Every structure is written in structure tokens, then in C-alpha cells.
Amino acid sequence: MSITITPAANERMRHFLAGMPKAAGVRFGVKRTGCSGFAYVVDLADSIDAGDQLVEVDGVPLIVNDKSLALVEGTVIDFQRHGLNASFVFHNPNATGECGCGESFTVS
Numbered sequence: 397m398s399i400t401i402t403p404a405a406n407e408r409m410r411h412f413l414a415g416m417p418k419a420a421g422v423r424f425g426v427k428r429t430g431c432s433g434f435a436y437v438v439d440l441a442d443s444i445d446a447g448d449q450l451v452e453v454d455g456v457p458l459i460v461n462d463k464s465l466a467l468v469e470g471t472v473i474d475f476q477r478h479g480l481n482a483s484f485v486f487h488n489p490n491a492t493g494e495c496g497c498g499e500s501f502t503v504s
Contacts, residue, residue: 399455400472402455402472405473405475405484424441424468433502
């Protein structure tokens with residue numbers, strides 16, 4: 397699995413993990429939604445489930461389920477602040493299009 401986490405995203409993920417010491421890691425994947433088909437999911441995982449892949453990326457335990465893996469392979473996860481807004485930003489080489497609002501993406 398080849399997923400990269402920028403230093404800003406790493407710091408943010410470690411901050412969340414520090415607040416939930418029993419978490420198994422950070423779950424990263426996709427769900428079907430939006431006008432383009434898929435949306436990213438980043439959340440703390442309570443456990444590692446059957447069909448999950450666990451990889452440590454720069455000290456962050458990252459959990460990706462098998463169904464999402466092909467769609468997020470090669471993604472760079474960043475964390476950016478713009479004024480009062482802050483969010484994870486994804487640079488996914490598999491995405492072939494995004495909806496106008498930027499909430500969802502599509503693959504060919």
C-alpha cells in the first residue's frame with residue numbers, strides 16, 4: 397500500500413490519536429456518495445476488522461479496507477487551514493474527476 401501523509405496531516409492525525417489512546421489507528425477509505433460517486437472517509441478506528449489492511453505511515457497506524465484500497469492507492473493526504481476552516485485534502489492519482497463542490501470524486 398502506497399499512501400503518503402504530509403507532515404501537517406501527520407501532526408493532525410497524531411493529535412486525534414493522542415485524544416483516543418485506545419484507538420487502533422486512523423481509518424482512511426471511501427464511501428459511495430455525492431454527485432461524482434465517492435467521498436473520502438477519515439476517522440478513528442476502534443478496531444481492525446476482517447478485510448482491513450494496516451500500515452504504519454510515518455508513525456501513524458493507517459487502516460484501509462480492501463474495498464477502498466484500489467481507489468486510494470497512491471493518495472497523498474494533507475491537512476490545510478484556510479482562515480477559520482481546516483480540513484484534510486487528498487491528492488489522488490486515481491481520481492479522474494471531481495464534483496463542483498469538491499466533496500466527491502470519480503474514477504474511470
